[in-house]
Amino acid sequence: MAAIPQPPTRQCTRYNKDGSRCTGKTSMADGWCRSCDGFGRPQAAQPKAKPDLRQETRWREASARPLESDEAYEVGVSNAALNHFIAAHGGDRRAAEAQIRSLLEDLLAADARPALRHPETGRWRLRTQRDKFSVTLSRDASVVTGYKVRHVDRTYAQIKAGVPSRVASPHRRERKKWFLALQTELPFGMGVMTARLFARLELGFEMTENNAAEVIEQMRDYMARAGISLPTQEGESRVTDSAGLEWTFEVLPEQRPYLVHISWGTEGQRRAAAP
Ligand SMILES: [Zn+2]
Structure with missing residues (x-):
């Protein structure tokens, strides 16, 4: 039996949360x-100013995607995109290129968000949930011309692998602690905003620290009645219940599923608005 050729291994190029250099070996193209923890530089970079929203509004949702997911490895990556990536996360060009391609592959997947198209230039934009990461492609989709990240500390690959941020504001974490404490018995996790919206639109009251446990309880009842089962497959998945509510879950390796958000179709909104 012929031996399967192994990819060459090299020194891991990354850093741990505490800034120490990793001493491990890797055969991954991105050097991680x-x-x-997979950080490209020992310390976190300073976050940049918010992107110009006036420009963002010019993009329109496209009815198709520019490429198939597996074509992500055939497009070119411009120096501008590589430089943006390295400025945000550190690391070398080879790692940057591998990670931009892998992000692009996920952004082109069938369940990813719809592509955006610039009405004047014809360029394409693909983005993750909440616009945390986005890439821009040339009009003919042959080159990644831009890379943008909203929070500069972690790469998409790190977030996917569940590496915590080094720059999460202590205030924000503090604010959410009480809500996290209520979720210890839950088979899934969620953010405070998701529960707040569910209370407002589905239960008809505002969630506070005092009634949050009841909101979670009612959400569990709702899910049981609607027959919403938690995903077991890694990655993002959506399920729409009979009332038109769309539940988006994300499963990361070795973590319980996370309820990313619930969205209310027009039917759901009408129902919630009714007395
Ligand atoms: Zn490492």
């Missing part, structure tokens, strides 16, 4: 062994 996946056992350390």
